[in-house]
Amino acid sequence: MHLLSLLLCVATLPSLLFAFPNVPFKTSKRWIVDSTGANFTYIGVNWPGAADVMIPEGLQYASIASIVSKVKSLKMNHVRLTFAIEMIDDIKDNGGDVTIQKAFTKALGNKGDAVYQQVIKNNPQFNASTTRLQVFDAVAAELSKQGVYVHLDNHMSKGAWCCSTNDGNAWFGDKYFNADKWKRGLQFMADHVSGPSKSWTSMVSIGLRNEFRKPDTAGSSQAYNWQTWYTQMVAAADLVNAANPNILIFLSGLDFDTTLSPIPGAGDLGGGKKFQKSSFKYADKLVLELHNYQNSATSCDSMKSGLYNNGFKAQDASAVNQMPVVLTEFGYSQTDTSFSGVYASCLRKIIPEWDAGWTIWVLSGSYYIRSGTQDFEESWGLLNHQWSDWRSTNAINGLKQMIDASLK
Template identity: 85%
Template sequence: MHHLVLLFILTYPSLLFGFPSVPFKSSKRWVVDSTGTNFTYIGVNWPGAADVMIPEGLQYASIRSIVSKIKSLKMNVIRLTFAIEMVDDIKDNGGDVTIQQAFSKALGSKGDAVYQQVLKSNPQFNASTTRLQVFDAVAAECANQGIYVHLDNHMSKGAWCCSTNDGNAWFGDTYFNADKWKRGLQYMAEHVSLTDFPLLQTKNWSNMISIGLRNEFRKPEKAGSSQAYNWQIWYSQMVAAADLVNAANPDILIFLSGLDFDTTLSPIPGASDLGGGKKFQRASFKYADKLVLELHNYQNSATSCDSMKSGLWNNGFKALDASAINQMPVVLTEFGYQQTDSSYNGVYASCLRKIVPEWDAGWTIWVLAGSYYIRSGTQDYEETWGLMNHKWTDWRSANAIKGLQEMIDASLG
């Protein structure tokens, strides 16, 4: 046992006694670390919620090399997405499946070849490695390189996100079982706080600072398949989930996303009526210092930065202001644009590069992935919005990365 502990210390020294300056909390409009220093999320989305249900890119590159590329930009966090289906398998279907099984199920006859590529790029894995163990490995390497993890529940059923007819849109939709969703969040919150080394006073994911309860609520196309699509239902379900997550892991921040593909949280800053006299009152939560708002924005065809700025502010960023009844941090957890043209210099990207750092708001760009194992039925799908190239060996566009670096530097400044 002592030899195992020593090996762990030598392998992951940064995991000892917790990651630097955690846990985090929210204080008015800021996220602050355990020393009281303001922290700004500056990061990238690393998808892991699609059909295979493991983080993308591992057939082409090692986890270490991918994290090193993120680190080279001076980013400090990844938004790592997962599907509830993975937890459903663990709870209801005899346990998590191996990554070998996951590739075979998602990719059919080509699954084994991709699995063998993953082993070649990541020889620490083997035939017994499960999907969740890959997530564990990503988190551990991020900690080793000084990067925090924000975990995001992206989908219930593992698949490409998002549309109004994908069965994952809203509570009660085809694949969106609200009880299993809450159970999945609770399971992951507990999982990241457990460790095989209790004597070291560390945690399984010592660099895990926050969790997003759900990505992009949206009104489902299928009539009659869901609970009413409104703020009242949003409130009751989100509060119930947040209560469970906080009880399971009181250290982590809880991100609340909005409606209409998470483009609006408009009733929240001013504590407006959500229906039935229900209002969101941050001060009423016993874990009020763990709550954060998140929004997405994909106004890629925007022609006016002023219009974008006022829209973002009114849709939720006004919670940053001291005049807000619910003054809270707001993080732009998704925005993005083509990496294959001059979009990085367009109105949309230039505007966000300016206003988000001006507001001292956190952000995570979509997306790291240069390709996907499979997306909407197409295997080895090319992601032209990906910061990485198709084979995850380098950046897709040096010019787009230069523009992004300006945003990073402004946010760090």
């Protein structure tokens, strides 16, 4: 009987005995590999949490568990979860993290409390003392519970809709883009996810910054070029790796992360600088990421050539810096036939053929607020406005083809 009791305890408390499956990850040439040495391909979706409220979207319509279950039902294996540095600035400089009740009121005004009440109705584990970061913790815990890996992404400095060249978040030294606070925020989150809460057990990677772009104004104190990119990105990566040596570090490119062209061949970045993967003590933790939104494309061959030359050539054995490349953003309307057009069909074909990882934009059927409009309808969202079902069965079936091809 003692043995039976012990076995029952083991069956009910697996999280206390076993780490999340096959973490941490590392890289080997062009592959991402898990702790068993098996190749891992990122197949997932973006879940925004970096806008004005600065908590993951959709919780006024659904529970965290139900949202994660929908991701899981597609056989996706990870979520790209976005956050804003402003949340960490509040923690460090402004007396601590903001409660979600206050966050909704600040972002939505007199309608904020009604949305907050909907959130806690759907997610009764939250209350008036719950902070924004605790919601991220809860999302990470549920993703881990349902067997989905977490990729954390710094999307913005100031919490708002991304991205434009005049939003103050475009480049180092831009109105809201304080480079020192950015690095501090990354370091804080890298440390937090490995901390005592144990809620981030499926956390495997972090993106240092989403979509660098040239700001419209001349207010940025640092030149928009690869030399600045190298100096800042290496400094940030060093801090992140020191804080958490287990996680992969994703490096995004210039021009809204559509190009990393000098990186695969270790081209001149200016000022005598070259990106040499071999010079990093954590070279086996570095991954490149690209975005693509060529929705008006008329030629798959042209798209393929462009993606290859803008960064995917890093996967080739001939590359000086042979590295994995993940397409962390692409997307299209879910309300029409875009899923069968040249753009979507091309990506559905070539990304799995290249054995490359990917993360579609976007899960959200709606946003708490986007660019001043509350309860904003997201026509690109995989989910409907109420986050209760898929927006388009046909578009989801097309996406399932890409998932199945990548899983093979």
